[in-house]
Amino acid sequence: MHYKKSEAKEWAREQMRGVCNIILPTFTSDLKGLNEKAIRHDVRRTIELGFWGSLIVSECGTTHDEYIRFLEIVLDEAGGRLKTVVHGSFDTLDDLIKVTRRAAEVGGHVLLLSYPPTFYPRHDQDIYDFTSSVLGEVNLATVLFPVHQWNFDRVHPSCLSIDLVDKLADLPNAVAIKAEGGPPGNGQIVELLDRCADRLLISDPRESSSPAWIKMFGMQWMGTSNFEYFGNTVPRYFDMLQKGDLKGGMELYWQMHPARSARLADMQTFAGAYFIHRASWKYQSWLNGFNGGPLRMPVMRLSDGGTRRLRDAAVRAKVIDDSVSGGLDEYYLGRNPA
Known part of the structure; x- marks a missing residue:
């Protein structure tokens, strides 16, 4: 561990501080195992682009x-140059706790x-009990994550109510929130800043909003999403805005x-x-120098x-060169076939 549980918020x-992208696993061409060379390639590319860290995707x-082996490869190749965010997405509460402890x-x-x-809460208390069970059993600094995909908006429109988040924020290893709840609008962000900013780092991964949040409340960390599609542009403009270079940062933002x-x-x-759509996200990263390659079902x-629309837009945005073909045959082969 890089800190004690009691030190998680301070850590x-x-x-x-910075931008957190994602790294997807790469498999061998027969999909029977991990492609270690390809994973190491993606770690080096992530570091080259200037990301603070990466979500190590489990889906x-x-x-x-x-x-766990995927995570070990990332950590070994990074050699301390990249932080890793463990993706706590597994079939059951028991699986989530066991794998996260190993991570x-x-x-x-x-x-x-x-x-x-299959987790179907009916009340805030159900969500609190599940979440606090994980944080009680696992010592990692934890990012809370309200998003419509959980189908929690039937419990509260913001997916995690402000009263619930306020209560969760008191847990020693609840350190941040990836606030995507209650779209459209920024109501959840406003409530979080009012009630929980003293205990949680507030992050909105929808990077188009980041200029406002950096200026208005100093958002220091943004993640997690497939920002690598844009090459190094997001880490660069995020850093410029943090340093007060609005003109330079916004030029990149609009580019x-x-x-x-x-x-x-x-x-x-x-x-x-x-x-x-993880395959689409992997394709987008491949356009900007990542390995690419097939993923397992589902x-x-x-x-x-x-994919042609994604490739052509990246060229217009000057995040890739027009010489990048974007062909799916090349993408499925990958840059380090095995």
Whole structure:
């Protein structure tokens, strides 16, 4: 562990500064095992682009043992140059606790808390009991995560009510919140700042809002999402805005807007699935130098039309060169085939 449980909030205030992308697993071409060379390639590319850290994604068909090995490879290749966010997305509460404990033992830095698809709370107390059970059993600094995908908006429109978050914020290893609850609008952000900013780092991963949040309340950490699609643009403009260079930061912000718009349009194509199109996210990262390669089922399919729009928008945004072909045949092969 990088800190004591009682030190988690202080550690987060000091260490969680910058932008957190994602790293998806890469498998061998027969999908029988992890492609270690490819994973190491993606870690080096993430560091090169200037990210603070990466969410090590668990929703791509890895077994529990493979997920821990995936995390170990990332940590070994990073050599302390990259923080790791453990993706707490597993089938059951028991699985979540067991795997997350192992992740802490091998050196994971932070936990992003998710909820199993079969978890069906009826009241705030049900969500509190589940969440506090995890944080009680696991020592990792934890990012709370309200989002519509949990189907919690029937309990409260913001997915996690402010009273619930206020109570969870008192837990010693609740250190931040990835605030995506209650769209559209910024009502949840306003309530969180009013009630919980003394105990939680408030983060909105929807990077298009980051100029406002940096200026208005000094948002110091943004994550987690597939910001690597934009190359190094998001870490660069985020850093500029943090340092008060509004002009330089906003020039980059607007330069990447064609790619931002294409990415948001792509997300709308699977909005009703309550699931992230991980193959699309992996394709987007491949456009900007990551490995690419196939993912295990269940995984959504890629289309020539959809990927072409993402590639062309990235060219217009000047985050990739026009020489990048974007062909799916090349993407499925990957840059380090095994």
